[in-house]
Amino acid sequence: MSNTMKLTLKIWRQKGPKDSGKLVDYPVDHVSPDMSFLEMLDVLNEQLVEKGEEPVAFDHDCREGICGMCSLVINGRAHGPQTGVTTCQLHMRSFKDGDTIYIEPFRANSFPVIKDLAVDRGAFDRIIQAGGYVSVNTGAAQDANNLPVNKNDADKAFSAATCIGCGACVATCKNASAMLFVSAKVSQLALLPQGKVEAQDRVLNMVHQMDLEGFGNCTNTGACEVECPKGISLDNIARMNREYMVASLKKEN
Amino acid sequence: MSVLDSKIPKSDLKDKWTYYKDHVNLVNPANKRSIDIIVVGTGLAGASAAASLAEMGYSVKAFCFQDSARRAHSIAAQGGINAAKNYKNDGDSTFRLFYDTIKGGDYRAREANVHRLAEVSANIIDQCVAQGVPFARDYGGMLDNRSFGGTLVQRTFYAAGQTGQQLLLGAYSAISKEVAKGSVKMYSRHEMLDMVIVGGKARGIIARNLVNGEIERHSAHAVLLCTGGYGNVFFLSTNAMGSNATAAWKAYKRGAYFGNPCYTQIHPTCIPVSGDHQSKLTLMSESLRNDGRIWVPAKKEDVMAIREKRKKPTDLAEADRDYYLERRYPSFGNLVPRDVASRAAKERCDAGHGVNATGEAVYLDFAAAIERYGKIECTKKGIVNPDSMTITRLGREVVKEKYGNLFDMYMQITGENPYETPMMIYPAVHYTMGGLWVDYNLMTTIPGCYALGEANFSDHGANRLGASALMQGLADGYFVIPYTIGEYLANDIRTGKIPTNTPEFDEAEKQVKERIEKFLSSKGTKPVDYFHKRLGKVMWNKCGMARNAEGLKQAIEEIKAIRADFWANVRVTGAANEFNQELEKAGRVADFLELGELMCRDALNRNESCGGHFREEYQTEEGEALRDDNHFAHVAAWEFKGLENEPVRHKEELVFENIKLVQRSYK
Numbered sequence: 001m002s003n004t005m006k007l008t009l010k011i012w013r014q015k016g017p018k019d020s021g022k023l024v025d026y027p028v029d030h031v032s033p034d035m036s037f038l039e040m041l042d043v044l045n046e047q048l049v050e051k052g053e054e055p056v057a058f059d060h061d062c063r064e065g066i067c068g069m070c071s072l073v074i075n076g077r078a079h080g081p082q083t084g085v086t087t088c089q090l091h092m093r094s095f096k097d098g099d100t101i102y103i104e105p106f107r108a109n110s111f112p113v114i115k116d117l118a119v120d121r122g123a124f125d126r127i128i129q130a131g132g133y134v135s136v137n138t139g140a141a142q143d144a145n146n147l148p149v150n151k152n153d154a155d156k157a158f159s160a161a162t163c164i165g166c167g168a169c170v171a172t173c174k175n176a177s178a179m180l181f182v183s184a185k186v187s188q189l190a191l192l193p194q195g196k197v198e199a200q201d202r203v204l205n206m207v208h209q210m211d212l213e214g215f216g217n218c219t220n221t222g223a224c225e226v227e228c229p230k231g232i233s234l235d236n237i238a239r240m241n242r243e244y245m246v247a248s249l250k251k252e253n
Numbered sequence: 254m255s256v257l258d259s260k261i262p263k264s265d266l267k268d269k270w271t272y273y274k275d276h277v278n279l280v281n282p283a284n285k286r287s288i289d290i291i292v293v294g295t296g297l298a299g300a301s302a303a304a305s306l307a308e309m310g311y312s313v314k315a316f317c318f319q320d321s322a323r324r325a326h327s328i329a330a331q332g333g334i335n336a337a338k339n340y341k342n343d344g345d346s347t348f349r350l351f352y353d354t355i356k357g358g359d360y361r362a363r364e365a366n367v368h369r370l371a372e373v374s375a376n377i378i379d380q381c382v383a384q385g386v387p388f389a390r391d392y393g394g395m396l397d398n399r400s401f402g403g404t405l406v407q408r409t410f411y412a413a414g415q416t417g418q419q420l421l422l423g424a425y426s427a428i429s430k431e432v433a434k435g436s437v438k439m440y441s442r443h444e445m446l447d448m449v450i451v452g453g454k455a456r457g458i459i460a461r462n463l464v465n466g467e468i469e470r471h472s473a474h475a476v477l478l479c480t481g482g483y484g485n486v487f488f489l490s491t492n493a494m495g496s497n498a499t500a501a502w503k504a505y506k507r508g509a510y511f512g513n514p515c516y517t518q519i520h521p522t523c524i525p526v527s528g529d530h531q532s533k534l535t536l537m538s539e540s541l542r543n544d545g546r547i548w549v550p551a552k553k554e555d556v557m558a559i560r561e562k563r564k565k566p567t568d569l570a571e572a573d574r575d576y577y578l579e580r581r582y583p584s585f586g587n588l589v590p591r592d593v594a595s596r597a598a599k600e601r602c603d604a605g606h607g608v609n610a611t612g613e614a615v616y617l618d619f620a621a622a623i624e625r626y627g628k629i630e631c632t633k634k635g636i637v638n639p640d641s642m643t644i645t646r647l648g649r650e651v652v653k654e655k656y657g658n659l660f661d662m663y664m665q666i667t668g669e670n671p672y673e674t675p676m677m678i679y680p681a682v683h684y685t686m687g688g689l690w691v692d693y694n695l696m697t698t699i700p701g702c703y704a705l706g707e708a709n710f711s712d713h714g715a716n717r718l719g720a721s722a723l724m725q726g727l728a729d730g731y732f733v734i735p736y737t738i739g740e741y742l743a744n745d746i747r748t749g750k751i752p753t754n755t756p757e758f759d760e761a762e763k764q765v766k767e768r769i770e771k772f773l774s775s776k777g778t779k780p781v782d783y784f785h786k787r788l789g790k791v792m793w794n795k796c797g798m799a800r801n802a803e804g805l806k807q808a809i810e811e812i813k814a815i816r817a818d819f820w821a822n823v824r825v826t827g828a829a830n831e832f833n834q835e836l837e838k839a840g841r842v843a844d845f846l847e848l849g850e851l852m853c854r855d856a857l858n859r860n861e862s863c864g865g866h867f868r869e870e871y872q873t874e875e876g877e878a879l880r881d882d883n884h885f886a887h888v889a890a891w892e893f894k895g896l897e898n899e900p901v902r903h904k905e906e907l908v909f910e911n912i913k914l915v916q917r918s919y920k
Contacts, residue, residue: 016831034527036666042532042782049780049835054826057834059320061493063533065662066418067324082665089665114464115832122441125321129433133426134385138305138731141376141383145340148394158387158412161419165323194385 005031005097009044011056012104014113017120021113023102033093037080038063038070040092041103057116065089065229068164071171072117073104078168078227086166086229106171110178110214121167123213124181130209131202132185134194153191160188162230169224169232175216180224182210183240184232190243200247207244257510257890257905260692261365266911267347270369273693274736278743285310288742289473289751291458292316293445293500296325297417297424297723298706299479301730304427307436309735311742314471315428315437316460318444318495318837323425326481326493327726330417331538331659332401333409334723336374341398345406347371352912354721357403357590358686358714359864359880360914361513363888363907365693366711373732374724378410380731384423388412400543401719403590403919409720414538414659420723424730443469444837445500446768447761448476448507448702455504455702456751457758459765463837466830468765470758472751474742475701477734478504479726482685482707484517486845486852487797488789490682491523491536497841498848501689501708509697510890510903512690512710514848515856518717518865519798520683521547521594524666525614534681535666537617538659539719542587544622544652545676547594549606549615551575559608566608566616566675577601581875585919592716592865592878593919595680599798600876602679609677618675623648680798684722686713686865687855690890690905694737695729698890701741705729710888715864769829772839777822781838784819788812788842788849796853801869805857809850816846851891851900858902861885873916882914 006029014021031040038060045055061069065086072087074080080090095101103117111119149157161184169180186203189195195202218237225234262269280288288311292303295317303315317325337350350371355362378396382388388410389397398407412419431437442463449457449472457472483498484490505511522537550556550566551573558564577597579586589597598615601607608614627648631639634647649672653660660671667677689697689704691711696703706726713721795808819842827833862871862878863885871879888905 032528032530034668035530036532039530039532043530046780046782049824049826050778052824052826055835057832061319061324061495062326062329063494064329064535065665066329066415067319067326067493068321069319069324084661085665089662091665091668093668118832120464121320125323125429125432125439125441128323128426129429133430134383135430136380136383137308138301138380138427138735139376141379144338144378144382144388145395147382149390150394151390151392154387154390154394157385158389158419161387161412161422162415164418165321188387189385192385192387194383 003033005033005092005095005099007031007095007098008100010100010102011117013056013116016115017112031092033091035092036063036088037074037090037092038088057118059118060088063088066164068166071106071119071166073106073171075102078106078171079229083226084229084231086164106167108170108176108215110176111167111170123215124165124167124178126213127178127182127206127209128185131198131205132189134189135198147193149192157188157191160184160191160232160236163232164230166229168227168229170215172223172227173216174221174223175219177218177224178210178213178215179218179237179240180228180232180234182206183236186240186243187236190239199243200250203240203243203247204251255904255906257690257903258692259363259905260694261363262693266364266368269365270372277736278740280739280743280746282310284746286312287749288312288745289314290738291471291473291476292479293458293477294325294479294481294708295322295425295428296327296479296481296706297421297726298708298730299325299477300421300424300428301727302477302479302705302734303437304424304431305731305735306738307431313431313437314440314473316440316443316445318463319441321441322428322439323422325421326496327421327723328418329493330723331414331536332540333399333411333416333720334377334420335401335408335720336378336410336724337371337408338375338378340396341407343406345408349406350374350408353404354712354718355714355912356917357718358716359878359917360714360882360886360909360912361863361907362712362714364909364911369733370712370725370728373728376732377724377727381420381423384426386412386419386423388419399540400588402539402542402588402594403718411540414540414656417723420727424727445503446765446840447503449757449761450507450699451751451755451757454700457753459761461765464832466828466833468762470753470762472753474745474748474751475703475738477703477705478689478708479705479730480708482688483845483848484682484685486788486849487682487792488785489526489531489534489793491520491534494533497844499841499844501704502844502848504689504697504699504702506893507699508893509699509702510690510892511687511851512888512890513687513855514852514891515796515859515866516686516715516864517682518591518684518686519595519680521591521598521680522617522678523681523683524663525609525677525679526611535662536681536683537663537676537678539591541617541656541659544655545587545617545619546576546621547578547587547598547615547617548574548576549601549608553605556606556608560610575601575606582919589919590716590718595798596867598680614677614679616675617678619652619671620675623652626651684717686710686715686717690888694740695734696741703734703738705734715866768840769836772823772825772836773829775820775823775825777824779822779824781823781825781835781842784815784823785842785845787815788846791815792849792852796856799867799869800856802857805853808853809857812846812850812853819843819846847896854900855889855891859885859889886914
């Protein structure tokens with residue numbers, strides 16, 4: 001194709017968790033606007049391997065915006081310049097010939113770098129383990145339609161449940177707060193009758209674990225909502241705060 | 254007498270599973286605590302199995318190569334999950350779901366397994382709702398359904414276009430609950446690199462910690478492989494980048510037979526390939542065929558005008574469009590099964606009617622649906638004599654609510670707006686019906702080694718119907734394995750912990766380490782992907798949507814050559830004891846290079862067409878798949894005999910006692 005681009009990439013390279021990292025320049029040429037951002041990195045990596053250099057490590061899997069494994073802060077923004085998409089859905093047509101692109105990992109104390117652009121988001125798993133579920137064992141369920149759910153609540157619960165657990169909210173927040181992630185799960189289950197039974201313990205335990213993991217506090221800047229690739233709403237944080245307050249008060253009594 | 258014993262209970266079809274459950278061996282709760290089970294993979298099958306077995310009291314270790322159990326590729330399933338609930342009062346039943354699945358699979362699946370699947374399908378929906386899975390609901394608060402291909406009822410439950418995500422997060426929440434209790438120990442960023450056999454039984458695995466490269470030994474009384482399909486053998490597929498066949502392939506090389514490896518599902522509605530840089534293909538859900546109409550221009554001059562961008566698809570009059578599925582299959586129309594829809598698209602494109610630059614794309618058009626929905630909305634809102642702008646606007650809103658996320662995905666990838674112009678789609682590799690051969694217990698030919706979900710071969714025959722993969726994965730994990738594993742483990746209650754300091758573990762670990770060393774010491778210059786792409790091209794061209802004996806024979810030789818080239822000329826950078834993604838890929842591709850050959854061999858030996866396996870030599874005058882029930886109504890299960898020898902093809906005859914085999918018709 002004739003309209004290919006020439007770009008300069010400044011990529012964060014870090015050997016391991018304990019090493020210090022730095023930005024390294026990589027010129028790339030013949031970048032097609034139809035390539036995805038990660039395909040552009042694939043091409044760079046193939047070239048690095050052919051030269052016998054170490055390719056850039058980055059997390060990715062489904063490449064269709066749903067698994068939540070890809071990350072990257074691109075030109076200072078989690079998942080790059082477009083809103084409502086993950087890095088794997090970002091295409092090079094969002095960039096111009098001659099651009100310099102900064103590529104860094106999701107940065108937060110609770111997301112330590114494993115290598116280059118790959119980070120450890122195990123803290124999210126531990127928060128879910130603290131209470132992000134309904135305690136129902138296999139086989140113990142009643143007929144699904146015995147439990148009607150108001151469509152409005154069902155739709156809101158679904159919207160909250162579309163969180164992909166990528167961590168862009170944390171990477172974006174100046175406090176590295178995980179409130180959007182935690183509140184999405186708290187909201188989903190608090191909105192549904194199935195989840196109400198354990199709602200109070202759930203919110204207390206999940207918030208407690210969130211604090212233990214070292215995530216910062218929420219100061220209502222709303223950056224997380226803007227950068228969330230799935231458009232998870234700040235309303236969820238408000239709902240979690242209410243749930244938390246009620247649960248704390250009841251616990252004291 | 255076949256060496257394969259399917260262990261199907263002897264009773265009437267509808268009583269088999271009940272009879273089995275009434276008579277199966279049980280393990281008492283106190284004994285379960287001292288029994289270890291390894292579950293590899295945390296998709297729908299793996300996560301549901303790990304959670305359910307842990308709830309029962311077994312001690313479970315779960316492994317996934319991703320950074321979290323929640324990332325397994327089940328998450329990407331879009332359209333829905335089937336269940337014979339008959340909530341729509343449209344005549345659905347367990348038998349009909351069973352029948353549709355057998356017919357959809359072109360009569361190449363095992364009756365008993367499929368009936369059991371249909372029986373437990375309803376329980377899955379109950380279980381998921383109880384977990385808080387937010388399925389779509391109607392205004393009365395009840396669950397909503399839609400239609401999928403190959404059926405005449407509405408039995409598909411869904412959560413917008415993200416059903417797989419919601420079901421997987423449900424299963425992930427269940428496994429998380431057990432991790433919190435300590436009954437499941439989770440090993441994320443771990444990859445199984447070999448299976449350990451002790452005394453003829455599966456007793457453990459060798460896994461690599463992908464963060465620090467350590468090679469670990471894990472023992473158990475049973476090993477469950479829930480590792481998904483092998484579609485990535487084609488390089489380009491709708492699978493995730495990391496989806497691989499390594500675990501299943503290691504089991505095969507340790508004695509598990511591989512069933513029907515040639516049965517691959519090519520999904521009709523994917524976004525076409527855009528260039529050589531492409532790393533994967535993206536599916537547009539089958540649910541879109543509820544409302545989208547598939548067509549190509551009827552006249553060649555219009556095709557050329559569209560390719561040269563002198564005309565737009567919206568310029569073409571109705572009479573100049575060929576809605577070929579509606580034309581060829583009036584009763585099922587756009588909702589024919591996937592294999593039929595894919596072949597029909599290929600037929601039109603091969604005949605020169607493809608609508609993009611490469612000639613490999615057809616239209617999926619929503620204009621009619623937008624108009625229909627728009628009119629309904631106008632009526633609802635009491636708008637009399639609405640203008641076309643209003644109809645279109647309101648119609649688009651309805652379509653957006655139903656398929657918004659899919660339309661957004663399409664727009665993001667192609668840069669085109671599907672609300673205004675038809676989508677361009679083309680078939681792509683999506684799912685593999687073949688997999689490890691299992692008996693009714695889901696046990697492979699290695700005692701103690703089980704395969705669940707897409708990793709086994711059992712329920713979909715030669716073609717899987719839409720919304721049935723999620724059903725099967727969860728059926729196997731939640732409702733089948735919890736019963737069937739007791740049959741085996743009841744004999745293991747006195748065994749005690751399996752030690753890992755034995756010669757069998759030594760040998761397996763040594764082999765794994767030697768292979769890693771071989772990759773890293775290779776003096777080649779080509780990256781792993783270079784070989785993977787070459788393999789993919791051979792597979793797509795010669796073992797893809799259409800196959801023939803000549804092409805398959807060539808493919809086998811070509812794959813051998815690529816494999817030799819790979820081992821001589823691959824370059825794997827980095828070291829063994831670190832996070833090393835090139836090393837991970839190398840191991841997976843090395844296994845694909847062996848599996849691809851077996852797929853071709855299987856396709857070559859199956860001298861008939863059935864479902865997704867279309868041999869050009871065997872077709873009806875109308876170009877439909879022509880089965881040979883006299884010679885091929887069987888499962889082909891391949892036994893590994895060493896890489897330098899040809900594998901042995903065993904047969905499991907398929908006995909149809911409840912369904913008459915007929916030529917599949919969707920006309």
